[in-house]
Amino acid sequence: MSSTAAQAPPPLAPSLDVETYISNYSGVTRLKRLAFIAAKSTALKADALRMALEEVKRTTNTSLYLELAGLAEPAGAAREDAWVEEVDRRAAHTLEKLEAGLAAHKSSLVKESIRMGHTDLAEFYFERGDFQNAFKCFVRTRDYCTTAKHVIAMCLGVIRVSIHMENFTNVSAYVGKAETTPAESLDAILVAQLKAAAGLAQLEAKNYGLAARKFVEVSPELGSAFNDVLSLQDVALYGGLCALASFSRDELKSKLIDNGGFRTLLELFPDVRELINDFYHSKYASCLQYLRKLEPDLLLDIHLHDHVDGIIKAIQSRAIIQYFSPYVRINMIQMAAAFQFEVNELERNLASLISSGQIEARIDSHHKVLYARHDDQRSATFRKVLSMGEDYMRDTKALLLRINLMRHDFILKGNADTLGPSKSSRQDRQDHASFSENMSL
Amino acid sequence: MDGPLQKVVANIKAKSTSPADLTVLLTDLMSCEELLIKHMPQLDDLLPVLDPTTHTLGMVFILNCKAAAVPLGNLHAVNIFLQQCRRMLLGCDPLQVKLVPSQFVAVCMKLSAAAIAIKSPLSAIRPLRAAACALQPSPAHFTPLHAECVKLCLLSKCYYAAQPLLEQELLQIDKDGTHVTPRDLLLYHYYAGMVEIGLKRFKSAIQYFTLAFSAPTHVLNAIMLEAYKKGWLCSLIEFGELPRVPKYTSTILRRHVKSASCIAYQELSEAFLAHDINSLRAALEKHSSALQADHNFGLAKQCIDALKRRNILRLTRTYLTLSLENIAEQAQLDLAEAEKYVYDMMSSGEICASIDEQQGMVRFNEWEERFDSQSTVNGMEQSIGRAIALAQKLQEMNLQLAVDHNYLSRVSSQDRSHSRWEDDVNTTLNR
Numbered sequence: 093m094s095s096t097a098a099q100a101p102p103p104l105a106p107s108l109d110v111e112t113y114i115s116n117y118s119g120v121t122r123l124k125r126l127a128f129i130a131a132k133s134t135a136l137k138a139d140a141l142r143m144a145l146e147e148v149k150r151t152t153n154t155s156l157y158l159e160l161a162g163l164a165e166p167a168g169a170a171r172e173d174a175w176v177e178e179v180d181r182r183a184a185h186t187l188e189k190l191e192a193g194l195a196a197h198k199s200s201l202v203k204e205s206i207r208m209g210h211t212d213l214a215e216f217y218f219e220r221g222d223f224q225n226a227f228k229c230f231v232r233t234r235d236y237c238t239t240a241k242h243v244i245a246m247c248l249g250v251i252r253v254s255i256h257m258e259n260f261t262n263v264s265a266y267v268g269k270a271e272t273t274p275a276e277s278l279d280a281i282l283v284a285q286l287k288a289a290a291g292l293a294q295l296e297a298k299n300y301g302l303a304a305r306k307f308v309e310v311s312p313e314l315g316s317a318f319n320d321v322l323s324l325q326d327v328a329l330y331g332g333l334c335a336l337a338s339f340s341r342d343e344l345k346s347k348l349i350d351n352g353g354f355r356t357l358l359e360l361f362p363d364v365r366e367l368i369n370d371f372y373h374s375k376y377a378s379c380l381q382y383l384r385k386l387e388p389d390l391l392l393d394i395h396l397h398d399h400v401d402g403i404i405k406a407i408q409s410r411a412i413i414q415y416f417s418p419y420v421r422i423n424m425i426q427m428a429a430a431f432q433f434e435v436n437e438l439e440r441n442l443a444s445l446i447s448s449g450q451i452e453a454r455i456d457s458h459h460k461v462l463y464a465r466h467d468d469q470r471s472a473t474f475r476k477v478l479s480m481g482e483d484y485m486r487d488t489k490a491l492l493l494r495i496n497l498m499r500h501d502f503i504l505k506g507n508a509d510t511l512g513p514s515k516s517s518r519q520d521r522q523d524h525a526s527f528s529e530n531m532s533l
Numbered sequence: 534m535d536g537p538l539q540k541v542v543a544n545i546k547a548k549s550t551s552p553a554d555l556t557v558l559l560t561d562l563m564s565c566e567e568l569l570i571k572h573m574p575q576l577d578d579l580l581p582v583l584d585p586t587t588h589t590l591g592m593v594f595i596l597n598c599k600a601a602a603v604p605l606g607n608l609h610a611v612n613i614f615l616q617q618c619r620r621m622l623l624g625c626d627p628l629q630v631k632l633v634p635s636q637f638v639a640v641c642m643k644l645s646a647a648a649i650a651i652k653s654p655l656s657a658i659r660p661l662r663a664a665a666c667a668l669q670p671s672p673a674h675f676t677p678l679h680a681e682c683v684k685l686c687l688l689s690k691c692y693y694a695a696q697p698l699l700e701q702e703l704l705q706i707d708k709d710g711t712h713v714t715p716r717d718l719l720l721y722h723y724y725a726g727m728v729e730i731g732l733k734r735f736k737s738a739i740q741y742f743t744l745a746f747s748a749p750t751h752v753l754n755a756i757m758l759e760a761y762k763k764g765w766l767c768s769l770i771e772f773g774e775l776p777r778v779p780k781y782t783s784t785i786l787r788r789h790v791k792s793a794s795c796i797a798y799q800e801l802s803e804a805f806l807a808h809d810i811n812s813l814r815a816a817l818e819k820h821s822s823a824l825q826a827d828h829n830f831g832l833a834k835q836c837i838d839a840l841k842r843r844n845i846l847r848l849t850r851t852y853l854t855l856s857l858e859n860i861a862e863q864a865q866l867d868l869a870e871a872e873k874y875v876y877d878m879m880s881s882g883e884i885c886a887s888i889d890e891q892q893g894m895v896r897f898n899e900w901e902e903r904f905d906s907q908s909t910v911n912g913m914e915q916s917i918g919r920a921i922a923l924a925q926k927l928q929e930m931n932l933q934l935a936v937d938h939n940y941l942s943r944v945s946s947q948d949r950s951h952s953r954w955e956d957d958v959n960t961t962l963n964r
Contacts, residue, residue, distance in 0.1 A: 447851050454852060454897075456853040457856065458854040458855075458856065470904065471902060471903060471904050474904040481916050481920055482916075485920060486740055488923050488924075488927060490747070493744065494748075496706050497715075499937075500706045500708055502706060502708075503750060504715050504748065504749070504750035
C-alpha cells in the first residue's frame with residue numbers, strides 16, 4: 093500500500109490542508125516545508141508554490157526565491173528579477189556593515205561585542221539561507237562565550253542551522269554539549285527544545301526507540317518556541333509513531349498513555365491518540381486503518397517521509413507479534429481477518445518475522461495454522477555449549493601458535509631475501525596453478 | 534671403489550654409534566664434502582653399503598652432495614635417486630637427522646622436486662612423511678617438510694595421505710633445529726586447507742585458511758591473500774556467512790580484501806547473503822574469468838548448491854508444512870529440483886522431513902537429537918578433556934612468559950611507548 097501512495101497522488105491527500113498545516117510553523121521551515129510539499133505532491137503543488145513564493149518575498153532569501161520561481165515558471169508565474177537585485181544589493185550592503193562592525197569589535201577586544209558581532213552575522217546568513225556560513229559564524233562565537241547562557245545560545249544556534257542543513261550528527265553533538273553545560277537552572281522551554289532536537293536527530297538516524305524516548309519527554313511548555321523547526325503536533329506525531337514502532341506494551345502504558353505531558357500533546361493530534369489507544373487495546377484493524385489514513389500525509393512531512401515505510405512495517409510487525417504472543421496455536425485465516433490482511437500476505441509477513449527471529453513459531457502452510465514453538469532449553473543449551481567449546485579450542489590454539497610465532501619473531505617482512513614473500517609469491521602462484529584441478533572438482 | 538671414498542665409508546661405519554663420535558664424524562664429513570663431490574659418479578656404490586638406521590648421518594651427507602647434481606630430466610637418474618632417498622628416509626635415525634637439519638631438508642626438497650618432475654608425487658609422500666616426523670623435535674613442531682608433504686598429497690590427489698600430519702597439533706617453532714620459515718608455515722596451512730576442501734571438511738579448511746591469513750606480517754602476501762579468498766568461499770558454503778576474521782589480522786590484508794581487487798568475492802557473497810540464487814548465478818557468470826584465474830571457480834560453483842540447501846534449510850525453521858510448489862518458489866528452484874533437494878537433504882540427515890506425495894506437501898519435523906545418549910556423554914567428556922589439556926598448555930605458556938627474559942625487561946623498563954611485540958602478547962593473553 094505504501095507503493096501505491098508513492099506512485100500517484102494518494103486519494104486521501106486532500107485531508108492535508110496546506111494553509112492550516114503551514115500555519116503551525118514559522119520562519120525558514122515554512123518555506124522548506126512548502127517547497128517539499130510542492131516537490132512531492134502534484135495535487136498540492138500549485139497551492140504550495142503560491143504560498144511559498146508569497147512567503148519568500150517577505151524574506152531576503154533570494155537563492156530560494158530563484159529556485160521556487162524556477163519551479164513555478166511553467167505555471168505562468170513571472171520572476172521578479174528587479175526584486176532579487178534590489179534585495180541582493182541591500183544584503184551586500186548589510187553584510188559589509190556587519191563585517192565592518194565585527195572588525196571594529198575585534199580591534200576593541202571586548203569579548204561580548206565580538207560575540208554579538210558574530211551572532212548578528214550568523215543571523216544574517218541564516219536569514220539569507222546561507223546555512224554553511226551561518227554555521228561557521230555560530231561556531232566562531234564559541235571562543236567569546238563568557239557565561240553558560242551564551243554557550244547554550246550558541247549550541248541552539250548551531251542546532252537550528254544543522255537541522256536545516258540536515259546534518260543530524262552535528263545536532264546530536266551540540267545537544268549533548270548544551271545538556272552538559274553547567275547552568276543553574278535550565279529554562280523549561282529550552283530543555284524541551286533540546287529534547288525535540290535530539291529526538292529529531294535520532295529519528296533521522298533510524299533509532300526509533302531512542303527518538304521516541306526523547307520526544308515523549310518534550311513538555312507541552314514548548315509551545316510555539318520551536319516552530320521554526322517543528323510544531324507540537326509534530327512532536328506528538330513523531331513521538332507517537334516512533335513509540336509504536338519500538339516500545340513494549342508496558343512502556344507504551346507508562347511513557348505515553350500515563351504520561352500527562354505527552355497526553356496533552358496527543359490531544360493536538362487526535363488521529364495519533366486514537367492510533368495509540370487502538371494499538372494498546374489490541375484493536376489492530378482500526379489501528380492499521382488509521383495508519384493507512386495518515387500515510388499520505390506522512391509522506392509529505394519533511395522529516396518523516398524517508399521513514400514512513402520503515403516505521404509502518406515496524407508497527408505492523410509489533411502488532412503481529414503482540415497479537416500472537418498469548419497463543420500456542422492460531423488459525424491464520426482468523427488472524428488475517430483481525431488485521432484485514434490477505435492470508436498469503438500475512439503468511440509472508442509471518443515468515444519474515446520468524447526467519448529474523450522475532451517470533452518463535454512455525455507455520456503449517458497446509459492447514460493455515462501458526463504454531464508457537466517452544467525451543468527445548470536443554471538441547472539448545474547443549475548445542476550452545478558444544479559450539480562455544482569448539483570456538484574456544486579453535487581460538488586458543490590459534491593464539492598459542494601466534495604467541496609462539498611472535499616469540500620467534502616469525503613475522504613476514506618484505507625483504508628480498510629467501511624468507512621474503514615478494515620474490516617467492518610468483519613461484520607460489522605457479523605452485524597453485526599446478527594443482528588447480530583439485531579446486532575445480 | 535677407490536681409496537679416499539673407502540676411507541670415508543670406514544669412518545662413517547666406525548663413528549656412528551655414540552653421540553660423542555657422531556659430532557666428530559660431523560666435522561669429518563664437513564671437511565670431506567669436496568672429496569665427495571669430486572667422486573660424484575661413485576657415490577651410488579657407496580650408499581648400499583651403509584645401513585639407513587645406523588649410518589643416517591653419513592647417508593644424508595652423501596645424498597646431499599648428490600642431490601645438487603641429479604638431472605631432473607633424466608628419468609633413470611631420478612628413479613635411482615628416489616630409491617636411495619626412500620631407503621634412507623624410511624629408516625633414518627631421528628637423533629642423527631637432527632644434527633644436520635639443513636642438509637636433511639635440502640635432500641628432502643630435492644626428493645619432492647624429483648617426484649614432481651617425473652609426475653609421480655605419490656611415490657614421495659611416505660618418505661617425506663617419515664622425514665617430517667624424524668626432523669620434528671617434538672610432535673608439536675613445524676618443519677618445512679610438512680608443507681612439502683601436504684603439497685605432494687594435493688598433487689597426487691591422495692588427500693587422506695595427509696591425515697597423519699594434519700592430526701598433529703602443530704604449535705611449536707624451532708628455527709635452528711628445523712630451518713622452518715614463516716613462508717613454510719603459510720604454505721602448510723594453505724595446503725592443509727586445500728586438502729580439507731578435497732575431503733569436503735569445510736569447517737576444518739576454514740580453520741587452516743584462517744591461520745594462514747591471520748599470520749603476523751608487515752607486508753601483503755600472496756599466500757595469505759589466496760588463503761583468504763578460499764576461506765571466504767568455504768565460509769559461505771559451510772556457514773552461509775562472511776569469514777570470521779580474528780582482530781589481529783593485519784590491516785593490510787583487511788584493506789586489500791575490501792578493495793576493488795576482490796570485487797568478484799564481494800559480489801558473490803552479497804548475492805549469497807541475500808539468499809538470491811539468480812543474482813548469485815549472475816555474479817558467478819560475470820566474474821568467472823577472475824575466479825578461474827584464482828583457481829576458485831569450482832569452489833565458487835559449489836556456493837550455488839550450498840545456497841539452494843541453505844534456502845531449504847531456512848524454510849524448515851519457518852514452516853511446519855509447506856507444499857512443494859511453495860518450496861520451489863521460495864527457494865527459487867523448479868519443482869523437480871526442489872523435490873530432489875528435499876529428498877537428498879532428507880536422506881543425508883541435513884533436514885528432518887517427510888513428503889506427502891498425494892497432496893504434494895512436505896512436513897518438516899523437529900530435530901530428534903535429545904542429547905541424552907551414552908555417546909553424547911562420551912563426546913562431551915572427550916571435548917572437556919581436550920579443553921582442559923589446552924588450558925594446561927595455556928597455563929604453561931603463561932608461566933614461561935612470566936619468566937621470559939624479553940618480557941621482563943620490557944615490563945620493568947619505564948619506557949611507556951609500547952612496542953609491537955609486547956602489545957600483541959598482552960592483547961593475546963588478555964583475550
